[in-house]
Amino acid sequence: QLVESGGGLVQLAAPLRPSCTACGFTASGFTLDGDTMSWLTLCLGKEREAVSCIRGADIVTYYADSVKGRFTISRDNAKNTVYLQKNSLKPEDTAVYYCAARFHVCSNAVKDMNYWGVGTLVTVSS
Numbered sequence: 692q693l694v695e696s697g698g699g700l701v702q703l704a705a706p707l708r709p710s711c712t713a714c715g716f717t718a719s720g721f722t723l724d725g726d727t728m729s730w731l732t733l734c735l736g737k738e739r740e741a742v743s744c745i746r747g748a749d750i751v752t753y754y755a756d757s758v759k760g761r762f763t764i765s766r767d768n769a770k771n772t773v774y775l776q777k778n779s780l781k782p783e784d785t786a787v788y789y790c791a792a793r794f795h796v797c798s799n800a801v802k803d804m805n806y807w808g809v810g811t812l813v814t815v816s817s
Contacts, residue, residue: 692716693790698811706778709811711790713771720794721806723747723766727797728773729804730764732786739789743775744797753797757783780815787812 697709711730713723724747733739743764744753752764763776773790788811791804798804 693792693806693808695788695790695808695811698788698813700814700816701780703782703815703817704779705815706776707780707813708774708776709788709813710775711773711808713773713792716792716806721792723768723771723773726795727793728764728766729791729793729797730773730775731789731791731801731804733789733810734783734786739801741799741801742788744799745773746797751797753799777813780813782815782817785813785815 692714694712694714695709701707727744727746729744730742731739732742742755742758743762745764745766747766754762761779766773790808792806793804
């Protein structure tokens with residue numbers, strides 16, 4: 692189970708840091724240290740798309756071009772939690788942000804994710 696939190700209504704250019712906590716994955720073999728966690732967005736009228744990914748073992752990260760330099764993904768293995776620090780938020784960042792987990796390597800393809808959270812809405816007000 693993936694549980695997101697930390698969404699909400701924010702002002703233009705304000706920071707926000709939603710989090711995603713992984714619970715109950717022991718039996719599946721998934722580990723935050725050895726596998727990957729991603730954030731994906733769903734905007735009105737668009738397909739779900741990958742924003743960022745982090746692979747635990749060597750901390751390889753991926754960012755979509757639209758968020759490079761503004762968003763930072765990080766993890767806390769002790770808390771089984773991944774964060775997405777968002778700075779300089781824009782109205783076009785308004786979306787439902789989903790946390791997803793995938794074994795072994797990062798992928799941008801929605802169909803490749805093994806587990807999903809229910810999403811957290813982020814609304815950027817201008």
